[in-house]
Amino acid sequence: MHNTDDLTWATSSYSGGNGACVEVAKTGAGAFFRDTKDRPRGAASASGAAWGAFLGAVKAGAFDA
Secondary structure: OOOOOOOOOEEOOOOOOOOOOEEEEEEOOEEEEEEHHHHHHOOEEEEHHHHHHHHHHHHOOOOOO
């Protein structure tokens, strides 16, 4: 498991301040992401390619309700 304590975390601009926040920390190999409300649970990771594909899908509206 990767130690994420020293990473620089940013809160998603799409969170809207409603408590449903996601934090992301970019690394040379990809990104880690976690639920702001449940930091002790840890973070999941994605490769650079997977993270890029996810961001592209978000920007394209693939997850819009």
